[in-house]
Amino acid sequence: MALRIRSEKDLGSGLLYLLLGGAGFAIARDYGLGTAGRMGPGYFPTAISALLLLFGAVTLVRALLVEGPVIGAVNWKGLGLVTLSVCLFGALLSGAGLPAALAVLILVAAMASEKFALGPKAIAAMIALVLFCSIVFVKGLGVPMPLLGSWFAGTIIP
Numbered sequence: 001m002a003l004r005i006r007s008e009k010d011l012g013s014g015l016l017y018l019l020l021g022g023a024g025f026a027i028a029r030d031y032g033l034g035t036a037g038r039m040g041p042g043y044f045p046t047a048i049s050a051l052l053l054l055f056g057a058v059t060l061v062r063a064l065l066v067e068g069p070v071i072g073a074v075n076w077k078g079l080g081l082v083t084l085s086v087c088l089f090g091a092l093l094s095g096a097g098l099p100a101a102l103a104v105l106i107l108v109a110a111m112a113s114e115k116f117a118l119g120p121k122a123i124a125a126m127i128a129l130v131l132f133c134s135i136v137f138v139k140g141l142g143v144p145m146p147l148l149g150s151w152f153a154g155t156i157i158p
Helices: 008-028 043-065 076-096 098-110 119-140
Strands: none
Touching: 008 043, 076 098, 098 119
């Protein structure tokens, strides 16, 4: 009995999950695991990698058992804009600060959608998301990201 791939999308997704899960395990193997009560630096990457491997195995089995769609055309514009938005976020974070970098990330990634329209609702949602992320990550969780980057040092707040 020959195996037949019934869903190309599930096959591709499953292989990607397995690849990322295996890479996560390989990277985290040199870190201390710790325990559930006192987690080491390798605990979270190992747990996430295990979940990715599990999802990958389930998705591969699904690709063999359940009929699914074939892989269609690649949305190069969307792929490029989302990738560009993440790269711009990383490049702008220290110089412009978290709110400005997030605004650029959101605007550039949103342009990947065919339904993108910059209206009052979209602007209000972007401002709310930027404020929420700034408060939660910087103030609430203490993640060391600047609210105002080095480009604005001394210009806005002396």
